[in-house]
């Protein structure tokens with residue numbers, strides 16, 4: 001006899017992790033289960049937009065890789081469309097000068113790269129491609145309904161001990177061992193880690209490779225804003241959105257209509273000034289369990305649910321509509337300055353991680369910096385910019401808006417990923433961010449948690465943590 005589906009499931013957090021989990025929970029458990037998605041802020045979470053004089057721009061997660069197949073599938077299945085992300089010329093500034101500057105001629109770029117760094121850029125490309133190739137195995141596993149009970153087991157299934165080793169060692173150590181030079185690491189790799197993760201090559205090798213893949217061609221975004229994926233997933237999952245702050249979760253015994261006592265979780269939440277509670281068979285936590293970000297109390301669990309003290313990196317996104325002062329970066333005036341993005345090296349005197357031209361979420365265009373025209377620039381910095389700092393970067397500006405984030409984990413390898421199974425039917429998605437934080441990673445975690453919850457509910461232990469999946473699935477038609 002198959003087990004009756006659960007009556008009620010709670011998902012905490014309506015970012016891409018929580019909404020994709022709700023979508024897959026509906027697919028697995030069917031139409032009768034009631035799914036409540038709790039959100040204390042806005043649907044989308046770290047996918048959000050800014051309004052600059054009537055136009056919307058991405059302020060959080062902005063670019064998606066062409067091989068991020070869940071995001072691609074969502075856009076197709078949910079009736080959305082994609083726009084190409086701006087791919088202007090990139091330069092690297094070290095606080096004194098541009099140490100590297102891209103040209104619009106492919107052949108000149110190749111010559112420059114070889115001249116400065118030999119064949120290291122090609123070797124780096126091959127290193128990232130190999131990691132990405134193995135990463136793609138997750139789609140096959142998930143399409144066959146396989147689930148993992150820990151992030152480490154998931155990573156191991158993708159590429160064995162070598163893959164797990166990437167996660168356990170710093171990018172610096174891995175690349176130094178592979179023979180990459182200090183100059184290449186300082187001038188090319190560190191600036192990419194700074195723009196993408198606000199950190200240096202001390203992050204783990206896996207997130208380092210993900211970050212490098214964020215420089216591949218063909219990056220895209222969702223027309224109208226990436227956060228639209230979350231609201232459409234919610235709709236498609238026919239979940240009930242509860243706009244409230246979850247304060248605590250506690251296991252209770254409850255007698256159901258059948259007369260049998262069963263274990264459920266009581267979720268206590270606040271909407272406005274009112275406190276409510278409700279009971280759930282299964283709970284998925286889809287927000288970082290960090291006091292500053294979610295502050296959920298797990299009451300009376302025996303043994304207690306482990307506490308997570310992992311630190312998230314503060315990061316400020318500032319959008320400025322203005323005329324760039326290109327002479328900060330080079331001796332050239334703006335009409336001879338063709339860079340669309342300036343990355344920076346790890347110099348403590350620099351107050352920005354990066355600055356780049358951006359397009360509104362509706363547009364496919366590729367803006368080019370032009371003199372006398374106010375463009376919109378996006379700046380990432382560790383701290384809010386002062387007016388003096390803005391006036392150093394811009395000859396003049398019409399508008400500035402900023403958003404502060406606790407953006408991604410502060411990566412300190414070797415580290416343990418938080419557990420996915422916190423308790424019998426209580427799951428945690430965001431541990432995956434300690435391998436790498438990206439939209440696609442949260443979507444993978446959402447799918448995995450839905451599959452895990454489903455298989456554990458139905459006792460399908462053979463669908464969880466299977467070894468040698470890649471070899472086994474290769475021979476399957």
Ligand SMILES: Cc1cc2nc3c(=O)[nH]c(=O)nc-3n(C[C@H](O)[C@H](O)[C@H](O)COP(=O)(O)OP(=O)(O)OC[C@H]3O[C@@H](n4cnc5c(N)ncnc54)[C@H](O)[C@@H]3O)c2cc1C
Pocket residue numbers: 012013014015016017018038039040041042043044045046047059060061062063064244245246247286287288293294295296315317405406407408430437438439440442
């Ligand atoms: C500035 C920035 C730029 C980025 N750029 C990229 C990029 O270009 N490409 C990319 O792939 N990724 C990017 N990322 C990373 C990406 O945005 C995140 O990895 C992803 O959005 C995380 O989604 P999530 O659903 O796991 O978490 P979140 O989006 O954080 O969702 C968690 C949700 O839970 C809610 N919540 C928290 N506590 C409670 C509670 N107690 N009760 C109810 N609700 C609660 C929160 O309000 C939030 O909405 C970027 C992130 C930032 C900050």
Ligand SMILES: CC(C)=CCC/C(C)=C/CC/C(C)=C/CSC[C@H](N)C(=O)O
Pocket residue numbers: 062063064065068132135195196197210211213214356378437438440441
């Ligand atoms: C998960 C895989 C395999 C690939 C994701 C690649 C990717 C899109 C990486 C970017 C990750 C990230 C956190 C970027 C932040 S900044 C993005 C952008 N440069 C901007 O200016 O907004």
